[in-house]
Amino acid sequence: MSNKLKKFFQEFELASNNFDYVKSGAFFSPSFLHGDPEKVQTINRDDFVKALPLRKAFFEKLGLKSSMIEITQQIDINSVYTLVKTKVLMQFDNHGVIKDIVQTASYIVKKDNLNMAIVVYINDQLLNSILSEHDLI
Numbered sequence: 001m002s003n004k005l006k007k008f009f010q011e012f013e014l015a016s017n018n019f020d021y022v023k024s025g026a027f028f029s030p031s032f033l034h035g036d037p038e039k040v041q042t043i044n045r046d047d048f049v050k051a052l053p054l055r056k057a058f059f060e061k062l063g064l065k066s067s068m069i070e071i072t073q074q075i076d077i078n079s080v081y082t083l084v085k086t087k088v089l090m091q092f093d094n095h096g097v098i099k100d101i102v103q104t105a106s107y108i109v110k111k112d113n114l115n116m117a118i119v120v121y122i123n124d125q126l127l128n129s130i131l132s133e134h135d136l137i
Helices: 003-017 021-025 045-062 127-133
Strands: 028-035 040-044 064-076 081-094 097-111 116-123
Touching: 003 021, 003 064, 003 081, 003 097, 003 116, 021 045, 028 045, 040 045, 045 064, 097 127
Parallel strands: 028 116
Antiparallel strands: 028 040, 064 081, 081 097, 097 116
């Protein structure tokens, strides 16, 4: 795994955990594709950043304590695009009961000499389904 890609995801994780909306948005291209088992849609980065405070409120309500991205596989599609498979390890404090959940996701990252940007973000499972299975919602 390239050190540059590893650092990219470490910084992405940090921005996400700190709910740094602007910095989180900067990891994505100006428009990107988001998919899950139910739908696929194009997302405008500015709209994504505007929605992040709602995401923060949602996770705070559920008792999210930590979230960690683990890269499980890197596949260079070509010299510009890399497929990155991940596990997102989340820990919740549900009224004193600690619950660990895992969601897998895949990203396609576009890279050039200076920058990297997420152009495709796919959740392998529906987050609400996972949260429901763990009695979090």
